[in-house]
Amino acid sequence: MxxxxxxxxxxxxxxxxxxxxxxxxxxxxxxxxxxxxxxxxxxxxxxxxxxxxxxxxxxxxxxxxxxxxxxxxxxxxxxxxxxxxxxxxxxxxxxxxxxxxxxxxxxxxxxxxxxxxxxxxxxxxxxxxxxxxxxxxxxxxxxxxxxxxxxxxxxxxxxxxxxxxxxxxxxxxxxxxxxxxxxxxxxxxxxxxPWATTGTGMKRKKNIINSLYLTPEELENLxxxxxxxxxxxxxxEALYEEIQTEDADVIIAAYGTIARVAMSAVEAARAKGIKAGLIRPITLWPFPEKVFAKRAETAKCFLSVEMSMGQMVEDVRLSVNGKKPVYFYGRTGGMVPEQDAIVAEIEKCLKNS
Amino acid sequence: MYEQIVIAGFGGQGVLFAGKILAYMGMDTGKELSWLPSYGPEMRGGTCNCSVIIADTQIGSPVIQRPDALIVMNKPSLEKFVDAVKPGGVIVLDSSLIDTKVERDDVTVVYIPAMQIAESAGAGTLGNMVMAGAYMKAREDMYNIEDLYRSVREHTPAKRAGLAEKNIELLKAGYEYKQC
CATH class of the missing domain: 3.40.50.970 (Thiamin diphosphate (ThDP)-binding fold, Pyr/PP domains)
Incomplete structure (x- = not known):
């Protein structure tokens, strides 16, 4: 259509x-x-x-x-x-x-x-x-x-x-x-x-929908x-998108609409001669750990950009596992990070690492 | 082409709708586009704006930091956005609602009494269409005005076809307005 x-x-x-x-x-x-x-x-x-x-x-x-x-x-x-x-x-x-x-x-x-x-x-x-x-x-x-x-x-x-x-x-x-x-x-x-409670029609055993299990062994097994x-x-099941990460010195991690602001920031940074890239997690759970681990081999540092005080940055750090520094930049409370501010952060990260 | 347009004014002036018809034109002519409204607890009477991007390439941030074009229908919005417009950009300003001049010489400014024009055409609420028409004229190297007319007709429900024609009449008035 x-x-x-x-x-x-x-x-x-x-x-x-x-x-x-x-x-x-x-x-x-x-x-x-x-x-x-x-x-x-x-x-x-x-x-x-x-x-x-x-x-x-x-x-x-x-x-x-x-x-x-x-x-x-x-x-x-x-x-x-x-x-x-x-x-x-x-x-x-x-x-x-x-x-x-x-x-x-x-x-x-x-x-x-x-x-x-x-x-x-x-x-x-x-x-x-x-x-x-x-x-x-x-x-x-x-x-x-x-x-x-x-x-x-x-x-x-x-x-x-x-x-x-x-x-x-x-x-x-x-x-x-x-x-x-x-x-x-x-x-x-x-x-x-087949597990749904749709009536047995006298043809099968009862299906039970429940989340209460008082026997600890049973609950643990579940x-x-x-x-x-x-x-x-x-x-x-992890999904992600990579943009210009192959030769990137600094890789931004950003998801949702902020990933698009970050994408514009990556382009602006590239225009200034900075090798920037972006990993955009599409699934947040499962988190696309492997791609961060892989890129930690080649990038100099990572920058998590979020509309929060720093939440996904923890998963980025776990995935990078200490191999490279992981920085954070965010706005919160309804404020949206601006492209120029992200570019400035990219420059700051590179200087620090 | 990567045209970032901010349309701003009071709630009720048709700021969002003016953005919407430009967005439809973008879609119908095979461009990439995004339309992002300001939304908040303030509605009628409060300031209101929308960001429209029409581009040949994939659109990054739907938030516009530095517009190529500003279509502005009240004074507070002019004050808010005037400095953000890119050098070489265009500002279309309703001179029947804003009594100040733009003190920048690195942008093209179109002063048009849009509200007055709309009122004298018996459609006081369609100043937004006059403004959109004037914008199309200022960017005639970028668009074909006929595409906009077509999109307005196409996306107006058949039973309100009269309204589409009225909108087009006012778009045309804006497009053909000669600045003195």
Whole structure:
């Protein structure tokens, strides 16, 4: 189909319905409200259910229920709302259920502000709720990638039976770019979920959806089994983009929309004769460790650029593993790093290393 | 081509819409483009702006630090953005709403009483279209005005076709305006 001009929030909603999502439970919050509004307008026409719940906590527990019944289901919110959903997300992970949670991040902590931020990185990648669990975390940087990652997130969530998260920021949610969608699929054609609680029809044993295990051995075994799945994901599912890293002296690490500002900064630095490059993680969990380890052999230093006080920089340091210095530059609270400031930081890093 | 345009004014003046039709033209002519609005708790009456980039190559930052072009419809926005415009850039300014002159000699400034022109055409809310037309004239080496008319027609729902024609009429008024 031809390209259409759409806001990130709306493109995500459209992509979700096209890949078979028929259940959306949410609660409004800036800057993701257009996503829910689009669902409200279109979901019923697509034969699905849109429900504005009484709270974020209610919404995520509706997701838990629908996921248990095998539905392709999602919710979306922004930072404070995602904090409220954490208990439910932990239960969903503990019950090994697939779903999609969208976080269009705004400044924090607390109610924070409504301008774009990336300060929920720790929450998304290090377990925002309790227990040994992970989410698949996707961090697209354009409206097209947002649409593409939506169907991938649903598919991978199903494949590994775990919740996936798409992490955008206010800017990505609000901006319009041309986007081309895949043809819609019929949810009935999705792979079967034999574990779902859809009624036994007197033909099979009961399926039970649960996250309570009072026998420690049983719970430990489940966590070990789950960790094996996580290991496989760490090995195979990391996504990233590399720009001009091969000969780079300084390599920026940046994700989401800030990676695009960083890309412009790399070009500006190159124009000044500085060998700069960019690694853009597309999955934040699993983190693309290997490419950082590989580039640590040739680069002189790394610079993590974020809209936070420094969160992803920890994963960059772990991946570089002391081989080269890793610096940080960030703005937070809704402020966006400017291209010139990033170029100045690049120059500073090179001087220091 | 890598044209970075900031359109700024008060909420309600159609700043975002003016950006949107330029974005549609970019898309319809096969360019890369991005459209980024300012968003906040302030809406009607507050200042509002949007950043549009139309380019031949992949677009990096959707945030514009130094615009090539500024289309400006109120004084606070002029003060905010005037120094950011690149040397050699263009400023299109609604002289019926802004009574000051631009004190820079390294940019091209188009003074156009857009609001007045729109009002005398019986469409006081379409000053934004006059401004967009004047911008197209200032950049006639870059675009074809017919592409913009086509995009406006194409992306207006059929039942509101009259509105598209009115928009085009005002775009044309801006495009054909002769600065004295």
């Amino acid at each position: 031809a390209k259409v001009l759409m806001k990130g929030n709306e493109a995500l909603a459209e992509a979700a319905m096209r890949c078979g999502c028929r259940f959306f439970f949410g609660y409004p919050i800036t800057p993701q409200t257009e996503l829910a509004a689009y669902m409200a307008k279109k979901m019923q026409k697509n034969g699905g259910t849109f429900l504005q719940a009484e709270s974020e906590v209610a919404a995520i527990n509706m997701v838990y229920g629908a996921a248990g019944a095998g539905a392709r289901v999602m919710t979306s919110s922004s930072s404070p709302g995602i904090s409220l959903k954490q208990e439910g997300i932990s239960y969903i992970a503990g019950a090994d259920l697939p779903c999609l949670v969208v976080n269009i991040v705004r400044g924090g902590p607390g109610l924070g502000g409504i301008q774009p931020a990336q300060s929920d990185y720790f929450q998304a990648t290090k377990g925002g709720g309790h227990g040994d669990y992970h989410l698949l975390v996707f961090a697209p940087s354009s409206v097209q990638e947002l649409a593409d990652m939506t169907s991938r997130a649903f598919d991978k969530a199903d494949e590994y039976r775990m919740p996936a998260m798409i992490m955008g920021d206010g800017m990505l949610g609000q901006m319009m770019e041309p986007v081309e969608f895949k043809d819609p699929i019929d949810p009935a054609t999705l792979p079967e979920k 966590c070990i089994e789950r960790e094996k799945r996580y290991d496989k994901i760490r090995e195979t």
